Amino acid sequence: MAQPTLDTFQVIADPSRRKMLKLLSKNSLTINNLADNFDMSRPAVSKHVKILHTAGFISIQDIGRERYCILKQDGFNELQEFISYFDKFWVSKLKKLETLLNNKLDNKNN
């Protein structure tokens, strides 16, 4: 089925497609999983998915019997990298704090 070629802004101007990108920025989803988040027909969801795919925002991969939509956008990955970096950063720092505080307690008791 022929799809009109949309430019980047036309692709993301649509609120449903923005919401799809947002959902996919957190997780890769099957088209069915994706459709569960929208109050629209399955063919309508598929049409949006196709537009996102054609524009190169997502890739579609067959994994097992399911078709997964996977985000292909560097900007989103960057966000995940920041969060994952600082998440690990804080865990390691807080563990260090715990050790320091425990040593302090030991010194007091000795």
Next chain:
Amino acid sequence: MHSINHTFTFSHPPEAVWQFLTDPDLMAQWLMKNDFKPIVGHAFQFKTNPIPSLNIDGIMHCTVLEIVPFKKLSYTWKAGPGNGKIELDTLVVWTLRPIANGTELHLEHSGFRDPENHDIYKGMMNGWLTNLQKMANYINTTQHGTTHA
């Protein structure tokens, strides 16, 4: 809004934990070198090694927003590649709660950019400039000689 949340419990009273959150020398021992002062509005820096993967020069630019002794401390947390450019504009909030055997410390690091905000445009423009150029070339080629309005 994306945020990081961690809760740790320590077998020490809030006063002891508070010291480690607000004394620059003690902070340096577990967190980073800094010139923190427990004064609302005080601008300070944490310094660590550059983090090339995040395009951060290793300096966290912070401003103290709130101090409630032994209970709550918050500061902004900004960083970037240098020259005053900020890529990361976030907020750190520490909350202390006394519990039976010590203190429950909660950290919320929030404000990580939400893709639905303006950055969606910025990110896509950066990441997709090449694709746009390709698309433009393609359209120019295929429409050459025809007039699709």
